[in-house]
Amino acid sequence: MLASPFAVIKKLCELAVERKFFSTVLFSFLRISGGFLAAFLLGILLAVAASKFKIIEYFLWPFVTVAKSVPVASFIILCLIWLDFNVLTVFIAFLIVFPVVYSNVFEGIKSADKMLCEMSDFYNVPFRRRLRFIYMPSIKPFLLSASKVGIGMAWKAGVAAEVIGIVGGSVGGRLYDAKIYLQNAELLAWTLLIILISALSEKVFLLLVKKIFEVNERL
Amino acid sequence: MSRIELKNISKKYGEKTVLDNFSCEIENNEKIAIMGPSGSGKTTLLRIISGLEKSDGGEIKGVPQKLSFVFQENRLCEDFTPIANIRYISGNAFNKQEISDCLFELGFQEESLEKAVKTMSGGMKRRVAIARAILADFDMLIMDEPFDGLDEELKLSVMKYIKNKVKDKTLVFVTHDPEEAQFLADRIIEIQN
Numbered sequence: 497m498l499a500s501p502f503a504v505i506k507k508l509c510e511l512a513v514e515r516k517f518f519s520t521v522l523f524s525f526l527r528i529s530g531g532f533l534a535a536f537l538l539g540i541l542l543a544v545a546a547s548k549f550k551i552i553e554y555f556l557w558p559f560v561t562v563a564k565s566v567p568v569a570s571f572i573i574l575c576l577i578w579l580d581f582n583v584l585t586v587f588i589a590f591l592i593v594f595p596v597v598y599s600n601v602f603e604g605i606k607s608a609d610k611m612l613c614e615m616s617d618f619y620n621v622p623f624r625r626r627l628r629f630i631y632m633p634s635i636k637p638f639l640l641s642a643s644k645v646g647i648g649m650a651w652k653a654g655v656a657a658e659v660i661g662i663v664g665g666s667v668g669g670r671l672y673d674a675k676i677y678l679q680n681a682e683l684l685a686w687t688l689l690i691i692l693i694s695a696l697s698e699k700v701f702l703l704l705v706k707k708i709f710e711v712n713e714r715l
Numbered sequence: 716m717s718r719i720e721l722k723n724i725s726k727k728y729g730e731k732t733v734l735d736n737f738s739c740e741i742e743n744n745e746k747i748a749i750m751g752p753s754g755s756g757k758t759t760l761l762r763i764i765s766g767l768e769k770s771d772g773g774e775i776k777g778v779p780q781k782l783s784f785v786f787q788e789n790r791l792c793e794d795f796t797p798i799a800n801i802r803y804i805s806g807n808a809f810n811k812q813e814i815s816d817c818l819f820e821l822g823f824q825e826e827s828l829e830k831a832v833k834t835m836s837g838g839m840k841r842r843v844a845i846a847r848a849i850l851a852d853f854d855m856l857i858m859d860e861p862f863d864g865l866d867e868e869l870k871l872s873v874m875k876y877i878k879n880k881v882k883d884k885t886l887v888f889v890t891h892d893p894e895e896a897q898f899l900a901d902r903i904i905e906i907q908n
Contacts, residue, residue: 615790618767618782619804619851629792629803713794713831 499681507685516665524585524667525693528654531589532646538590539597540639544627546598547605556598563595572657581663588657589650596649600642604635628712636709643705644698651694717777718742719764719855719885724773726759733759734770739904746886748896751906757889758787760906761857764887779885783853785861789844793833797823797843800832805850817846820876822869837864845873849880856881858888862895874898 499507511517546553571591575584612630621629658668659675667686674683719741726734733756741747749757762768764775765782791800798814809817815828821842832840841864848856861877862870877886878899890896896903 609790611786611788611790612792614767615784615786618765618784621803625803625806629795629799633792633794715799 499684503681504684504688507681508688511682511685511689520665520667520670521689521693523665524654524658525697527582527585527666528589528650529697531586531591531654532593532650534586535590535593535650536597536643536646539594539642540601540635543598543601543605543635544631546602547631548623553602560595560598563591564599568592568653568656569660572653572660575657576661581661584661585654585657585663585666585668589654592649592653593646596646597639597642600638601635604638605631607638608634628715632709632712640702640705643701647698647701648694651690651697655690719777720775721764722774722776724760724763724770724775726756726763726768726770734763736773737906738773741885741887744883744885746881746899746901747888748900748903749887749889749906750891750893750896750903752908755906755908757906758859761859761887761889765857779854781852781854783848783851783856785845785848785856785858785888787859787863789840791832791840791843791847794831796830797828797832797835797846800843801847801850804847805852808852809850814846814850817850818843821846821873838866838869841865842869842873845877849877853884855885855887858886860889860891862890862892870895 542552542556546556568588572584572588575587579587608630613626616626616630655668655671657663658666659672661668662672663669667690671683671686673679674686721740722738724734724737725732733754737756737760749760751757759768761784763770764778765784766778792803795803797818798811801809801814801817805814815823815825818828819825823839823842827835827839832843835843841861845858845861848858856877858877862873865873874895886899888899
């Protein structure tokens with residue numbers, strides 16, 4: 497039996513007043529966001545490096561291709577063997593988001609206006625200045641799109657890792673418990689909460705990224 | 716600085732010959748207008764002189780190291796202000812006031828200096844592109860149809876500004892307009908198809 501929306505919201509309110517609710521949410525939030533942020537920063541950094549040095553592009557290509565196509569469950573099970581459950585969520589979120597950010601930023605740099613690049617070559621404009629004036633505007637739509645997709649994927653994969661790894665004190669762990677005890681309303685309440693946090697993180701993060709681009713344009 | 720010599724310059728794109736044994740000499744500080752019908756290789760010639768393209772045959776000698784170029788397209792960083800676009804090339808060689816003064820001379824108002832280039836009209840963008848080229852450190856200025864998109868009144872003031880700024884420099888530019896050529900150039904080179 498599927499719980500009614502009213503029952504789900506009621507359950508969510510009950511969960512919210514539980515003593516361990518915020519620590520549970522914070523536990524997952526910090527790990528998933530940590531994995532996402534690490535992937536976001538490293539993805540940008542390595543995409544910029546790969547656009548400048550072909551060897552980095554070739555070196556990363558197999559890893560990015562594998563990370564894009566291997567099912568997330570396979571990664572989680574493999575990581576359960578090697579990693580501590582505290583690191584599991586961070587690593588899985590990182591692994592899922594990194595290829596998205598890297599590929600998008602790399603594509604953004606490649607799509608930079610060729611005429612502007614030729615003009616920059618003509619005047620010997622230093623790379624740092626090109627990065628700010630040509631590459632940042634050109635990666636902007638790609639990075640915003642990667643952020644949108646990436647945050648949702650980080651939450652999906654991160655919570656999946658917590659469920660499969662039965663990580664205690666996490667949102668995924670609570671989802672697992674709800675499944676075991678057939679607590680339909682609780683399962684949907686945690687799911688609803690994940691959707692809300694994911695959507696809110698997306699909005700806040702996109703605002704932040706847009707602000708960074710705005711500041712760059714005004715400097 | 717020595718004179719620029721172009722000897723038997725040839726360029727083909729696929730089967731199409733754009734330049735066929737073109738030769739000319741440009742004296743130091745001379746102002747040259749290149750005229751000719753569309754597709755006669757004027758832009759290609761500028762690109763070869765500036766080193767942006769290699770010729771298939773022939774020889775070029777004496778091109779100065781410091782060049783500046785007003786491209787046929789504006790090639791501006793659209794999200795940035797005119798001042799930022801100029802600084803993109805000239806770095807910190809000029810302060811904000813010096814750049815603003817240059818833009819004022821080209822007909823800009825104070826309030827437009829804070830706007831992103833993407834919000835500007837074609838004529839304003841063209842003038843930013845010209846200011847950027849003029850404020851670069853150069854011995855020779857190359858311009859490809861620099862006054863396209865400017866109305867007659869503005870065109871005259873921009874031409875006067877350029878004439879003043881390239882007094883002791885070499886100028887090579889492409890134009891379709893004989894009046895522009897006569898105003899700025901010491902000599903006109905006609906290229907035939």
